[in-house]
Amino acid sequence: MSTNLLSAHFRKKLLEWYNPTSRNLPWKKDATAYKIWLSEVILQQTRVEQGTPYYLAFVKKYPTVKTLAKAPLDEVLKLWEGLGYYSRARNLHKAAQQVTEVYNGKFPDTYEEILALKGIGSYTAAAIASFAYNLPHAVLDGNVFRVLSRVFGISTPIDTTEGKRQFEKLAASLLDKKDAATHNQAIMDLGAIICKPKNPLCEKCPFSSDCKALEHQEIQQLPVKSKKLIKSNRNLHYFVVYDDKSIYIQQRTSDDIWKGLYEFPMLETTSDQDLKKELKILFNGQPPKLPVTPFIYKQTLTHQYISGFFYEIQMQPLPNILQSLLKIRKSTINRYAYPKIVRSYLQDRLNFLS
Numbered sequence: 001m002s003t004n005l006l007s008a009h010f011r012k013k014l015l016e017w018y019n020p021t022s023r024n025l026p027w028k029k030d031a032t033a034y035k036i037w038l039s040e041v042i043l044q045q046t047r048v049e050q051g052t053p054y055y056l057a058f059v060k061k062y063p064t065v066k067t068l069a070k071a072p073l074d075e076v077l078k079l080w081e082g083l084g085y086y087s088r089a090r091n092l093h094k095a096a097q098q099v100t101e102v103y104n105g106k107f108p109d110t111y112e113e114i115l116a117l118k119g120i121g122s123y124t125a126a127a128i129a130s131f132a133y134n135l136p137h138a139v140l141d142g143n144v145f146r147v148l149s150r151v152f153g154i155s156t157p158i159d160t161t162e163g164k165r166q167f168e169k170l171a172a173s174l175l176d177k178k179d180a181a182t183h184n185q186a187i188m189d190l191g192a193i194i195c196k197p198k199n200p201l202c203e204k205c206p207f208s209s210d211c212k213a214l215e216h217q218e219i220q221q222l223p224v225k226s227k228k229l230i231k232s233n234r235n236l237h238y239f240v241v242y243d244d245k246s247i248y249i250q251q252r253t254s255d256d257i258w259k260g261l262y263e264f265p266m267l268e269t270t271s272d273q274d275l276k277k278e279l280k281i282l283f284n285g286q287p288p289k290l291p292v293t294p295f296i297y298k299q300t301l302t303h304q305y306i307s308g309f310f311y312e313i314q315m316q317p318l319p320n321i322l323q324s325l326l327k328i329r330k331s332t333i334n335r336y337a338y339p340k341i342v343r344s345y346l347q348d349r350l351n352f353l354s
Helices: 003-017 033-043 048-061 065-070 073-080 087-103 111-115 122-133 142-151 161-174 180-193 272-282 330-335 340-353
Strands: 232-242 246-251 266-268 295-300 304-314 326-329
Touching (some): 003 161, 003 180, 033 048, 033 087, 033 122, 048 073, 065 087, 122 180, 142 161, 142 180, 232 246, 246 330, 266 272, 295 340, 304 340, 326 330, 330 340
Parallel strands (some): 232 304
8 A cells, every 4th residue: 555545544544533522621622822732731741630620720820821921930830739740830931921022922823933932842832733723743642652653563662763753754644734633633532542551442443453563462562662761769858847836948949850849948868877967067066856757758750769758846946047948937838839749748747737
């Protein structure tokens, strides 16, 4: 079968299967560039079920890109709290300011201009360009990688330059350039509903008679990733220093995943000896006696296993320790955005602290 016939065959089967109401998602109903962009950023590294309430909250609080641009970053991070990968929120805020300053609040309508915005990669640019403006750009997210690798039996690792180039070429050749929006949504829905990572519904797939992976019993082996993820272990020691009315927190300023979020005074150590040494520095040579048993919370990130040890230290009056710390009233502690591990601790201990 020639490439043109193959593409026509693929598009025909895909569109015969596609039902626009199969996934009744709120951003499908109002396909403006701003709302599509918002949904795509939220759904990066986030399941639809988890991301939808956040999308609705953002649209309600920031109905236009200009309102998002004007919002304080702390406020945006607070609304994002719990979604993780906070660089997405920081980039979202920065890109909103770019759209406001450069385009007077009107989202750009070319692929190249969209791609130039902060935090937007080729996939997100293609999604916005096709869904908002029906421009002929093929999307290539996890769902599409999975569908294409299985249907066409492609074992080239998707996380390599060669693999990305191969899949980009294939996706572009299959694209219905006259109706890119419908085509892209259809193939993404197919991956989400039918060609799932585990337990795919092959018997309901429009490509079951064409699927190379199904024919060769390689469904679970495709798509292929070459890089095995190695996770590091981190021990974070949090010191919850408080008196009757006040408590110490600090804002993370280092350029990491939690930049801009708040936490308790924290030391990251590899041994008890390191902890004692650093604690002495933190408290100007007069460290308090720590509780024998801290509260322990754990969090798993893409590249890290994090163990958080929370030591509650009541001191009357509060000592003057590092200047970088922020002394706040305990009653206001919920106004700030925290990493998930700190938020988990606060949810359990808030009544005690307030």
